Amino acid sequence: MSTDATTSKPSVLSTLAKELPFDFLKNITDQFSRERILEEGSYGVTYKGIVPDGEVIAVKKLAENGPIPQHKAFQNEVMNIMKASHKNIVKLVGYCHEVHKRVLEEDGSYYIADIVESLICYEYLPERSLHGNLFGHTSVGWSTRFKIIKGICDGLRFMHRIPIVHMDLKPENIWLDHNMLAKIANFGLSRLFGQDQTRLNTQNVVGSYGYIAPEYLDKGEISKQSDMYSLGLLMIEITTIEKNSPDRKEPSARIYIDKIRREWTPEHIASKYSSLDAECLQEVRTCIQIGLECVHIDPKKKAFHRNNC
Incomplete structure (x- = not known):
């Protein structure tokens, strides 16, 4: 378990489950601010997340309309990285898969839809x-x-x-x-x-x-x-x-x-x-x-x- 060197207390992330709440990830990326973007690609946008105790992680928000279905990309990323623990493979920190109700508008009509938020968190690599x-x-x-x-x-x-x-x-x-x-x-x-x-x-x-x-x-x-x-x-x-x-x-x-x-x-x-x-x-x-x-x-x-x- 990782700890803060000055207080010897467990880090915030070490006290949480691998499955992280969407609101937590939204907060540590400053509401998915453009100023926090590390990488943009066809599969999603990766943000710099700063945990309350100062630890930095990379938070990837999967695109809804990527080259392959979002749920498939999420499954591939999470399951295969968890199987591949090696110093030359990025480390998985956590993930989030939540369904939210959202009011959408189309051609002047409004309806409620289920929006799936899929995010994957990795170790932060500064270079x-x-x-x-x-x-x-x-x-x-x-x-x-x-x-x-x-x-x-x-x-x-x-x-x-x-x-x-x-x-x-x-x-x-x-x-x-x-x-x-x-x-x-x-x-x-x-x-x-x-x-x-x-x-x-x-x-x-x-x-x-x-x-x-x-x-x-x-x-x-x-x-x-x-x-x-x-x-x-x-x-x-x-x-x-x-x-x-x-x-x-x-x-x-x-x-x-x-x-x-x-x-x-x-x-x-x-x-x-x-x-x-x-x-x-x-x-x-x-x-x-x-x-x-x-x-x-x-x-x-x-x-x-x-x-x-």
Whole structure:
């Protein structure tokens, strides 16, 4: 049980159940104020919540009309994060699922409807998303980026042993703590497999353009290899700091991948990273090589099968 160091009293959150009241979350986010927004996405808005004793958490308010039904996203997030307790996976603090009566107006008529409020609370990660750190105004050195890559790989390896497939790995869904420790977040699309199950198929293909594996896009096939494709793109982005810009005409990023394969030669790497020693240069070359193996068009040739990550 966590305590306040000055008073030795239990923290407010430690005295509450995992299921948190909606009004409590509304109050600690200052009525879901825009000034408290940490992240906005298609699945919801994440706010900075400040508990009365000063503890800070992240409060995600799920969207009513997200890419998948709200109740499904809520179930995926809560159940799968609770199963995946690891230093490189964001920690669940609590959740809320409440139904409220609300008076709505449509075409001049008023009616009462049940509104479902679904919220999920996580540990607060002050450095926020990998996307902001990679492509923002700050510069992240190679040693830190290599540490981030290894952290993502460790977290994903742990998930796949459960097995949970994330299905939405991208820089926006990797969050960083004050030590730049990478944590996989946002499990709204994640799938929990049976112990003897290696793949499943769906007709409802949902994901982030630029990171969708070809076999999932073309045939609705979901497996650990789906994550490996996205991981390869992540590794390439982190290593090259060249952004994989999502394109609705190229949801699997083939143009981006071909560009990296063509331009990031050993000579280009040595020129781009001229300040690095031989060992670090080899790390850069290896990360790009593994990344390109992960995004191979043939799933059977992806780096997953070679245990490179």
